[in-house]
Amino acid sequence: MRIFSIVILSVLLAFASSSFTAATKMDGAQKGDWVKLGSRAVDMKADHDVIPVTAKEGTFTKVRLRIMKAPIHLLNMNILFRNGSSENVVFNRKFAAGSYTRIIDLKGNKRIIKSVKINYKSVPAGKGKAVIILLGKH
Numbered sequence: 751m752r753i754f755s756i757v758i759l760s761v762l763l764a765f766a767s768s769s770f771t772a773a774t775k776m777d778g779a780q781k782g783d784w785v786k787l788g789s790r791a792v793d794m795k796a797d798h799d800v801i802p803v804t805a806k807e808g809t810f811t812k813v814r815l816r817i818m819k820a821p822i823h824l825l826n827m828n829i830l831f832r833n834g835s836s837e838n839v840v841f842n843r844k845f846a847a848g849s850y851t852r853i854i855d856l857k858g859n860k861r862i863i864k865s866v867k868i869n870y871k872s873v874p875a876g877k878g879k880a881v882i883i884l885l886g887k888h
Contacts, residue, residue: 783887784814784885784886784887785807785810785885785886785887785888786883786884786885787801787803787807787810787813787863787866787884787885787886788801788802788803788866788883788884789801789881789882789883789884790868790881790882791819791879791880791881792822792868792870792879792880792881792882793879795872797869797870797871798867798868798869798870799867799868799870799882800865800866800867800868801865801866801868801882801884802864802865803863803864803865803866803884803886805832805862805864807863807886808862808888809860809861809862809888810856810860810861810862810863810886810887810888811855811856811859811860811861811887811888812853812854812855812856812886812887813829813853813854813856813863813866813884813885813886813887814850814851814852814853814854814885815827815845815850815851815868815882815883815884815885816849816850816851816882816883816885817845817846817847817848817849817850817851817880817881817882817883818847818848818880818881818882818883819847819878819879819880819881820847820873820878820879820880820881821844821845821846821847821873821880822844822845822870822872822873822880822882823843823844823845823870823871823872823873824841824842824843824844824845824851824868824869824870825840825841825842825869825870825871826838826839826840826841826842826868826869827839827841827866827867827868827869828866828867828869829854829856829863829866830863830864830865830866830867831861831862831863831864832861832862832863832864833862837854837856837857839854844873847880853887860888863886866884868882
């Protein structure tokens with residue numbers, strides 16, 4: 751009977767240990783993943799667009815953009831934070847559909863992003879509207 755109790759206890763401890771390890775790995779992966787904060791289909795008739803971000807998205811340490819469907823010439827993006835400060839990032843280059851911008855490390859500690867203003871020029875060879883996706887990393 752005592753051996754049976756030890757075996758049952760060992761199995762329960764092993765199960766609890768593996769469940770805890772799996773939960774820890776999942777939480778770590780979620781914190782390290784890129785999160786979609788918003789997107790905007792740009793009509794190429796204007797020269798800027800704004801992507802609003804809600805505070806419920808949380809705080810971020812890094813951002814980047816993904817360009818989809820058509821090429822675009824990005825001039826810069828201005829990141830407006832909840833506390834009223836902002837950070838301007840200059841690109842001034844053409845991005846092909848399916849490409850990403852470089853990763854931008856946000857100055858200071860983790861930041862709550864209020865919105866991102868994107869300034870661009872149209873690309874004559876582009877067909878249709880480009881879609882710009884804002885991604886953030888916690």
